[in-house]
Amino acid sequence: MTSESAQASEKDGGIPAATIIIFRNAPSGGPPEVLMTVRSRAMSFAGGMAVFPGGRVDPADYALGESVAAQHGLAPDEAAHQIAAVRETLEETGLALGLSGDITAETAAKARKKLEETGELAPVLEAFGWRLDLAQITPFARWFPKNEAISRVYDTRFYLADLGTGAVEVSIDQSENTHLFWTTAQGALDAAERGEIKLIFPTRRNLERLALFASYAEARAQAEAIPVRTITPRVVEEDGKPWLTILADAGYPVTAELLETVARG
Template structure:
């Protein structure tokens, strides 16, 4: 073990005194570099055909290390295949611009890949396919979950997708994500595969709930915040041209910007 050393200092009365100092190398380093957040996407499916708008929520499996047992919107990280999946329609220019804002050197087609990730993750977790059957099946699809869209004759339709919020997990968390929240109406569901949700699946149950009832569920904090933003967006007409809120921690303080 390293030993303390004596350091001579001069007091105000002119006399010298010695004090023990620990070598700098033995001082504990309390600083820990924050994990770099990974790009992720979430999809809110909104049913506002009735008097009271409803959203689709899913309960995460209790065995998950990340947010076990909480109700969330389906979503997850971008995968390589998301960059190569054919689509029908495109994100509107307002969404594309907002998705590239506050991003250092955004990769080509970042917005497209994020929107497709939200659609793929929604299918993997709920069995719901967001898209259209009007153009027939895509001629080719990447291997993996996207093949189910070809088999069902569904093309993912980005024109139906709105970008409504962005949030970055605060530093010093064991997992960090730069999550973009997208939204579609229930009319964008073109097909469904049954048997995806169950006791041993990623989501153990699904529920269509009003915004009021959704807030009463066991939610992650950011999900509750986005529900408030969604309600405000609906009250403002649910236009794709509305500003997009961006939540992150800056110098230890939670902030809300608009993209």
């Protein structure tokens, strides 16, 4: 990367990334739904796995973050991650979240096409007269599963956002993903148990946490009450068996899983 901020983020081996957990009201009532995508099997990371939309933070995200961080009350590095979450969401799903202006289904589709052409969010904002509205995004978690045996390790920040209505069209980007679907958090966990989808360790733990909430408001309230700390899973031995464990006080109801059952990206 050309940005000094990006280089600093990768100096300890982690690739900076951002992912967004998008809520909507369930059309039939009940627990809220979240948007998930199934990654192409050809992808080097989490190929074939069901994950939340997102991707790595690009140099252009850092450049834009440095220019707007102060007005959003954020550090430049954090602003860059939130911008990456906004950009990846538009690119992967067609949804314009974390943005304000004349946003309709038609303009969002045109903006997505321009983003595909430029690869950067700043030209899209300029072309459509949009502004960043990062108050729509709430920091939720940060996962950095360090592993010297793996060459591509992502240091990923998770965010929450809310669509509210269920009447929103989404479509895949045709390159990194093969399927987009709405599901309750518990529904995703149940589908994984039936073998219908596959979940890597961080996604499973986050779904278990999300399943605690009866609404987006509850999820946001917990996210704001628990400071985001970097979660780096550790292997510990108990009763002669290795377990993969995480922090016990970060809001997660399940903090350990037998290593032999863990799905890896």
